[in-house]
Amino acid sequence: MPRSSTYEVVLDASLFTPTQLQTTAVGRLAFQAGTRWMRDHVCSHRTLVSEHQVGLVLWAWQLEYEQPLRFLDADEVLVDVRARVRGPKSSQLEMEMTLSGPAGVAVRTRAASVPLRLSGDLALSGAPTTLPDSLVAAFHDDEVERSPHLSPVRRLVGGFERDGERIASDTTTFRVHRHHCEVADQWYWVESLGFAGGAREEFVLRHGRKAPELRRAMTEGIRRVDVTWLRAGQLWDLLEVRTTAYRQGRELAFVHELGLADEDGGGPYAIVVERI
Amino acid sequence: MIVKVRGILLRFTDYENEIEVDGSTVREGLAALTERYPTVGEVLMDREGSVRATHLIALNGEQLALDELDREATEDDRVDIVTAVSGG
Known part of the structure; x- marks a missing residue:
């Protein structure tokens, strides 16, 4: 056992x-x-x-x-x-x-x-x-x-693009400060959940009037979160969170791509999928 | 040239993130940087004086291999040091 x-x-x-x-x-x-x-x-x-x-x-x-x-x-x-x-x-x-x-x-x-x-x-x-x-x-x-752990994030995002209906996309910026970091001055991974959550709330503020169903993200709470990290954010990085909201049946999903605002060619830092 | 230092390395440069250094090649620029901030040298270089594999060096956004550090760099060029991953 x-x-x-x-x-x-x-x-x-x-x-x-x-x-x-x-x-x-x-x-x-x-x-x-x-x-x-x-x-x-x-x-x-x-x-x-x-x-x-x-x-x-x-x-x-x-x-x-x-x-x-x-x-x-x-x-x-x-x-x-x-x-x-x-x-x-x-x-x-x-x-x-x-x-x-x-x-x-x-x-x-x-x-x-x-x-x-x-x-x-x-x-x-x-x-x-x-x-x-x-x-x-x-x-x-x-x-x-012996079998590897597999992240479902890419499959989920592909599914929303293929079978879901895109509601809107938007971006929010944040800077990584020391209270977001761990001992080595790179972001503590938990804070990327906070950046994603902050971006979702900005999204609801900006688009909730046009798409009132987005407010479910505040009233009902989150059902599931899936994250994959590709690189680590670092102290004083200016982050851009690109958020896209989808509806798929009764499900509401937010896909957040976290990366450098000043793109360095290295691709996103992390992808966070929140499902309501 | 301007050497741009990010997150993990900032505490070794007294939190200066854009540092103007002398030198006509990237290697000379890095040498000037580590002379000014000796701890950066300890972090960046191994015992043989080569850049550790855990750090990437880029000239104006183009990643350089270790044998390309003798590339010329003028005062307007930008050298980025990016630490690949960090653990702990």
Whole structure:
């Protein structure tokens, strides 16, 4: 049986919107949960970086809202997190987390990271690698899965373009400041959920009069988020978030492409898909 | 030439992001930069003095291979240093 780490988190009002847990709050709790699992069963994040010279960069994340959980529903939630090495060459680390409240599982997340071999410089720069054998050995047999984790983002975006109806497109700019960053002055991945959410709200403000259904993005909350990261935003980068909204049946979807406002030819940083 | 430094490297240049340096080639410009900011040299270069593979150097937007750093650069040219990925 794959090992899990299970613990309680006390809830406070800052974690919630009027209808559900904030996506950024779930992201922070998920990152903390994954870090805790690693510390409990393999090694701490600090040891991973300083002794094993391995970093982890998130490249795919999925968030599903299941049972309702609002601020007034509970004093605490139960966090359960498990991890697996994935890929034929152990090139991914996958973390699955659930947060459970009185009605059952409120949110479920799945994150896939790729390991980096750090070059040893002060900037923590690194290049993609496979997970070293010494670390893979710390995982049990049922925590190693040879098939790779696949991100659904490209398929989803293709589906909206093919089968959905485009409502509108728009752009919003943000600058990456230090409070958006982690220790190496590159953006903390959770903040890209915040940039996407901010762009969605700007979108509703600008287009809600012409397309009132967009306001469902505020009233009903989010049902699912899928993200893929291609590059990391860095301190003082001026970001442009290109948002397109689609309707497909009863579903409303926002596709956010996050990239440099001053395009450098390297393509987008991340694609965030929010479904209502 | 102007060397443009981004995010991850900014703390090693005292948060100057566009730095005017002397030199007639990209390599000379980088040498002038690392002389002014020695910690940038430690981050950017390996023990043999070559640019680490985790950093990309571009001249006016064109990415340079390590053996192309002797390309000429005038005072109006722009050199970008981009750290490929960072972990931690």
